[in-house]
Amino acid sequence: MAVELTAPAVPARRVSARHFVRLKLRVMGNNFRGQGWRIALFVAGALVGLWLAGTGFVVFATPGFADGGRYAPMVAAFGGGLLVLGWLLLPLVFFGVDETLDPARFALLPLPRRTLVTGLFAAALVSVPAVATLLALFGLVATAGALGGWSAALVQVVGILAGVLLCVAAARAVTSAFASMLRSRRVRDLAAVLLAVAAALLGPLQLVGISALQETDWDSLTGVSEVVGWTPFGAPWTAGIDVAEGRAWAAPIKLLITALALLALVGWWSRSLESAMVGAASTGGARAKSDPTGGAVSQLFPRAAGWARRDQFGALVAREARYWWRDARRRANLITIAVVGIFVPVLVNLGGAGFTMNSGQGFGQGSAEPSAGLVSLSMLFVGVVAAVTLANQFGFDGSAYAAHVVAGVRGQQELRARMTAFSIYVVPMLAVVSIVIAVVLDRPGWIGLTAGGLFASYGAGLAVNSFVSVLGAYALPETSNPFALNSGAGVAKSFLTMLAMLVTAVAAVPMVVAAALLGDVWHWLALPVGAAYGLGAALLGAYLAGDVLDRRQAELLAAVTPRR
Amino acid sequence: MTDEHPALSLRGLAKRFDGKVAVAGVDLDVPAGSFYGLLGPNGAGKTTTLSMAVGLLRPDAGQARVLGQDVWVDPVRAKQLLGVMPDGVRLFDRLSGAELLAYHGLLRGMDPAVVDQRTAELLDVLALTDAGRTLVVDYSAGMKKKIGLACALLHGPRLLVLDEPFEAVDPVSAALIRDILARYVASGGTVIFSSHVMEVVERLCSHVAILAEGAIKRVGTIDEVRGKRSLEDVFVEVVGGRTATGEELAWLSN
Numbered sequence: 001m002a003v004e005l006t007a008p009a010v011p012a013r014r015v016s017a018r019h020f021v022r023l024k025l026r027v028m029g030n031n032f033r034g035q036g037w038r039i040a041l042f043v044a045g046a047l048v049g050l051w052l053a054g055t056g057f058v059v060f061a062t063p064g065f066a067d068g069g070r071y072a073p074m075v076a077a078f079g080g081g082l083l084v085l086g087w088l089l090l091p092l093v094f095f096g097v098d099e100t101l102d103p104a105r106f107a108l109l110p111l112p113r114r115t116l117v118t119g120l121f122a123a124a125l126v127s128v129p130a131v132a133t134l135l136a137l138f139g140l141v142a143t144a145g146a147l148g149g150w151s152a153a154l155v156q157v158v159g160i161l162a163g164v165l166l167c168v169a170a171a172r173a174v175t176s177a178f179a180s181m182l183r184s185r186r187v188r189d190l191a192a193v194l195l196a197v198a199a200a201l202l203g204p205l206q207l208v209g210i211s212a213l214q215e216t217d218w219d220s221l222t223g224v225s226e227v228v229g230w231t232p233f234g235a236p237w238t239a240g241i242d243v244a245e246g247r248a249w250a251a252p253i254k255l256l257i258t259a260l261a262l263l264a265l266v267g268w269w270s271r272s273l274e275s276a277m278v279g280a281a282s283t284g285g286a287r288a289k290s291d292p293t294g295g296a297v298s299q300l301f302p303r304a305a306g307w308a309r310r311d312q313f314g315a316l317v318a319r320e321a322r323y324w325w326r327d328a329r330r331r332a333n334l335i336t337i338a339v340v341g342i343f344v345p346v347l348v349n350l351g352g353a354g355f356t357m358n359s360g361q362g363f364g365q366g367s368a369e370p371s372a373g374l375v376s377l378s379m380l381f382v383g384v385v386a387a388v389t390l391a392n393q394f395g396f397d398g399s400a401y402a403a404h405v406v407a408g409v410r411g412q413q414e415l416r417a418r419m420t421a422f423s424i425y426v427v428p429m430l431a432v433v434s435i436v437i438a439v440v441l442d443r444p445g446w447i448g449l450t451a452g453g454l455f456a457s458y459g460a461g462l463a464v465n466s467f468v469s470v471l472g473a474y475a476l477p478e479t480s481n482p483f484a485l486n487s488g489a490g491v492a493k494s495f496l497t498m499l500a501m502l503v504t505a506v507a508a509v510p511m512v513v514a515a516a517l518l519g520d521v522w523h524w525l526a527l528p529v530g531a532a533y534g535l536g537a538a539l540l541g542a543y544l545a546g547d548v549l550d551r552r553q554a555e556l557l558a559a560v561t562p563r564r
Numbered sequence: 565m566t567d568e569h570p571a572l573s574l575r576g577l578a579k580r581f582d583g584k585v586a587v588a589g590v591d592l593d594v595p596a597g598s599f600y601g602l603l604g605p606n607g608a609g610k611t612t613t614l615s616m617a618v619g620l621l622r623p624d625a626g627q628a629r630v631l632g633q634d635v636w637v638d639p640v641r642a643k644q645l646l647g648v649m650p651d652g653v654r655l656f657d658r659l660s661g662a663e664l665l666a667y668h669g670l671l672r673g674m675d676p677a678v679v680d681q682r683t684a685e686l687l688d689v690l691a692l693t694d695a696g697r698t699l700v701v702d703y704s705a706g707m708k709k710k711i712g713l714a715c716a717l718l719h720g721p722r723l724l725v726l727d728e729p730f731e732a733v734d735p736v737s738a739a740l741i742r743d744i745l746a747r748y749v750a751s752g753g754t755v756i757f758s759s760h761v762m763e764v765v766e767r768l769c770s771h772v773a774i775l776a777e778g779a780i781k782r783v784g785t786i787d788e789v790r791g792k793r794s795l796e797d798v799f800v801e802v803v804g805g806r807t808a809t810g811e812e813l814a815w816l817s818n
Contacts, residue, residue: 296663297679397656400655407672
């Protein structure tokens, strides 16, 4: 018994990044144990990643072998830049980050922050998206090699490795910083506004980009791509190509730019990580400003649900309505709907009109008419995105759903109430969207068309997602990070989401067909028909899925309860 | 009429998780009006058994009846008679205490006026009124237990099923909970709760069952189970624990 508890100052073995990677692999592996469908999902996700990687490889490699490499710097700068942008923004808006290794779990271990950050960073690299990105980027190595031989290829390898690190660090830093901001309630409101503004800026920028595409030929974009190449967005990707084109002096500088950006991001991440580890428990500002007024029942009902009767249905609606606002995870979803709802249709329709104009120039005077079919299609997309938020609505509640099981809430009642509460927020949003789109397109007469399409697809989406939420529910981790997903659930989530969106889109296609075929009559019929279609679909969905829910309450509870 | 039935009757309840037996056929009768303690070490299957008994977890085999109503065949009627406080289950914790109670009351189909009145009383008795509009998520562990108990009591159930009601509760709150439960049983209610705290069980319970490795090892009134010894001795013997000899972990004394 020679071991002493009053431990030696230096631990026997140093903890390295390798341990974190192995821990992550082990956690992933244990998650698969006895869960065939999870393995299947993971394999499917890996295959999709591989396919995307292959496509990306071709895109990045082609310029090396065509046109004597004239477009190589441009493809590298813009393509790579888009990748960084994607890693920066997509986790925020859509996918969340894989928190297999939750930083908070390491809070009690005597690990220096440097070890922790490098370890978590290394573990974050072990993921399908990161590997797929790396594979795709090897296309750039092929390009650099084809143009400049081995030396260029070698520099490019260093470049893309650093670039992938940059991508992953960007995703981590942004989500982590955003999450710790969202934790304090007061900042959450601010963050919502900021995110909306940021997205609002993205839209016009893209429009500017599109019009730039129309007005200038590709060669004049070389200047822009050169500038991008000197920012962290393009630097890692163009270093090897610079060598190939005889600017060997540029490569070290660009790699230095990348390294500095990487260091800054990791530093930022490590700072917000600290607050994620210690501050996870404090929510701050939980106490509302005013003292309770009135009885308990009237406290439960928010003003937005004040019309509801004081019975079981009303209580469900009131609680859900409160939760859509008070739960950071749910609120992040509402913000997403608002942002996507406004900008996707604007971009699609204005951009679409622009493209029509562009191709029309060859045939003389092109028409800039926005098409009714395209507008309906984009509205359908928004409705689908809005409704798909409910695809894992029971997962939001987690084990708290036990209260409904114990109280014996009927499935149809439950689903109808959830739809109603969600609609309290979403229907006004959709109404605003339809008006804004009609105004932006300068077609005020199309409000009926846009609103009808929206409500039809939203209603159909509610019905489809009722089924998905009952049959395909999965547990969300009980952390305060609204972007956190369970390992493996990321793939499951994307698949279920896609499936639900696809089925919803099919269910709402009649609206698009009608818009394309019926012409002017439809402008007047669209709103009543669409609203009725949506309402009918939602009620039918609640009716049918409610039956299923009645038989599956206990299984659903087990599915949404996080495994401890 | 329903008084002929035991308050809770379990027959052959069994559950496996991933091939591992968690509960291996539990038979149990909880007489109406009894204060029933379900004892067992960690991992004995207490939570699993109670979850199956109240309709939260579907058993692989067996039946659970509440005052004669089968929980899995006629869940709505059985659940009306039940008040449940599960352990390790979240509450709808982004509501304030008052909101949460109002929610539970309305879920149970109670009259809003009655809900208001009982909520105010329960919050007062459990000393939660001061929490005001603090969200339940920001409550301390003991306060969460108390509000959970209030949720289970609100609709005046005939049978209370409580999983670990005294865990993480400070002595003052524990005494309060004990008093409330004792009064509830005295006025005709039935309580079954799980615990591994011997003193509480010995002080409160009229009946005891000892559960270990997914099966009932001892059952009966508290006097029948403990005989002339202390409940703790019986428990350790039944569960088959070991006592430290002082030889192992010698480095701890350095």
